[in-house]
Amino acid sequence: MSRGTEEAGGPRRGILVGIRLTSLRLRLVVVFGLVALTAAVSASGIAYWLNREAVLTRTQDAALDDFRQDMQTRAATLPLRPTQEELQRTAERMADGDKGYSVLLIGERAEGKPIAGVSDPDTFTMKDVPQSLRDAVDDRQEIAAGNSVPYHLFWQRTERGGTPYLVGGTRIIGGGPTGYMFKSLDQERQDLNSLAWSLGIATLLALVGSALLAQAAATTVLRPVHRLGEAARQLGEGKLDTRLRVSGTDELAELSRTFNKTAAALEKKVADMSARDESSRRFVADMSHELRTPLTALTAVTEVLEDEADSLDPMIAPAVNLVVSETRRLYDLVENLMEVTRFDAGTARLVLDTVDVADQVTACIDARAWLDAVELDAERGIMARLDPRRLDVILANLIGNALKHGGSPVRVSVRPADDELVIEVRDHGPGIPEEVLPHVFDRFYKASASRPRSEGSGLGLSIAVENAHIHGGDITAANSPDGDGAVFVLRLPRDVSARSGGEGDSAEADGSDERGEEDAR
Incomplete structure (x- = not known):
């Protein structure tokens, strides 16, 4: 015989900001924390909701039962047309004791002339009764198999000034006053707030405990993972005898x-x-x-x-x-x-000397009788500390390769670039096919399979690039942007000893000859 409505506020949505976590330990702690937080919040939420419903239901049932009993024993004994004093006295008696609610009784002293009696006019008036509750109380229901009485007791929870209240109402069957009760739920709200704080503290303690457990678990799990990573690093550094202790x-x-x-x-x-x-x-x-x-x-x-x-x-x-x-x-x-x-x-070693690069290039060209086929763009006075013999091998291979497979004239330019020496060898031939470019420095590589018996061995450019590398430099090959020939660029440090940290070792008696312009295109 009760029907109720409760006002509820909408949930407040939070915004989660994603953070890129790179530490496995941190991710484990975060995951443990999220799991513990979810479990604790869920448990606390369910516990709070169950306790809230139990407290409110117990309080409201007790108050409504007392009010119904008073309506049956006190208000029902009033005459059909009570006076205002009788209503007032009855309302005060109904509100006496430790019941904790105020009572308002409404009767009629004559047809269409209502009167009211209130136990505490300063606390409870008709304005505090929601219109929906009044309509429900005054609604006469049909007598049927599932409904034996025309009027029922209805209740509703409301707020006034931030304080929650329980409002209930019913009327006497067969004629008589209509009664309303008004009970404060402030004490129950304070009890529930205390419970919420306790559950919040318990959730926080659970979160801290889960973080500590996660830290311990992460340490247990990550210690062997760290050892495995260290062993893998040592293995990658070439320490192939690295092994892990297994337990x-x-x-x-x-x-x-x-x-x-x-x-x-x-x-x-x-x-x-x-x-x-x-x-x-x-x-x-x-x-x-x-x-x-x-x-x-x-x-x-x-x-x-x-x-x-x-x-x-x-x-x-x-x-x-x-x-x-x-x-x-x-x-x-x-x-x-x-x-x-x-x-x-x-076992290849450098024999360093300080040389004029222009003189070295000129000597290389002159020794091989290439003066008529090579244009030299090099200023005297560009000094470099390097291995002259190996520089001669590099230049002989690059220039010879350009003369043999490119087109005349071959242009050699020398220029300094900060602490580097840049030597560019450019020809005016058909260029290097795109599919050949990645392989021009490979050993024994020849661009044309139809002429395997060329004058060269396919080792010249590979020896040139190895000589560049031992100096701490490099050689790159590309086609001219205007489509007129190929361009080889040699880059060497101007002072090899500064980069290698020494003067270089003595010359080995290797008998190497400054020959080789063998690589084909």
Whole structure:
């Protein structure tokens, strides 16, 4: 026999600002905290809601039961047309004691002439009764199987001045006054506020506890992960004997075992590859060294044959010329292979000297009789500290490559750039095909498969770039922006000793020759 309505405020929406978390420890703490916060807030919210409903329901049921009982025992005994004094006295009696509510009784002293009696006019008047509650109380309902009485007791929670109140009302069946009760719920609100504070403190303590637990859990989990990361870093630095201590049977222990097996397999594979590589390098070096002595003798013989070529039988002369050219080509190949072997073995050393770059470029061109085919743009006085012999090898390969595969004239320009030396070799040929550009410095690479027997070996540019690297410089290859030829740019530090931290080692007796313009386009 009760029906109620309750006013509720809408939830306030918060804005979550996303923060990029890069630390796994921090992410674990945040996740633990969010889980604990969600659980604590949910539990506290449910507990608050259940307690709130229990407190309010208990208070309102007690007050409404007392009011209904007083309406049946006191208000129902009033005459059909009570006086104002009778209503006032009855309302005061109904509100007496520790019931904690005020009472307002409305009757009629004559048809259409209402009168009212209030237990406390300063606290409760008819203005405090919502119109919806008045309409519900005055509404006469039809008697039916599910409704045995025409009037019922109705209640509603309202606020006045920020204080919550319970307003209830009903009327006497068969004629008589209509009664309303007005009870403050301020004490219940204070109790619920205390409960909310207690639940809030409990939630905060749960959040702090979860953060501490997350920190402990993160430390337990991340310690082996940190060890694994450190071991992986050492493995990446080349310490292939790095292993992890394995303890336990969990997933992290299995990961450590897998890491150890992988590291052992990698160490064995690298050892095998290093042994094979060392064997290959030694074979090439030994072979080149062994070939050098007979090639020296063959070269001497071919020089004699070349000198006597004019007096030889015309039928024999072409064969002699072929032997001479192929012998020289084989000698150049052996010398280049020995030079490549030194680079691979890490035994190549610089012999530094302070030189005038323009003089060095001029000497390189003049020694090979290229003065008529090369244009030189270099000012005297550009000094650099480098290895003159290796610079000569670089220039011989770049200029020779431009003359052989590019187009004349070949232009060589030298210019300083801060602490660098920039030498540009430009030709006026067809340029380098785009698919060839990434491979021009590869060993034994030749752009055309249809001419595998070129005069070069395919090692010249690779030796040039290795000589640049040992200086701390580099060589780049590109096509001219105007489409007229190819451009090779050599960049070297002007003082190699300043970058390498020393004067360089003594010259090795490698017998390297300043030859090689072999790479093709």
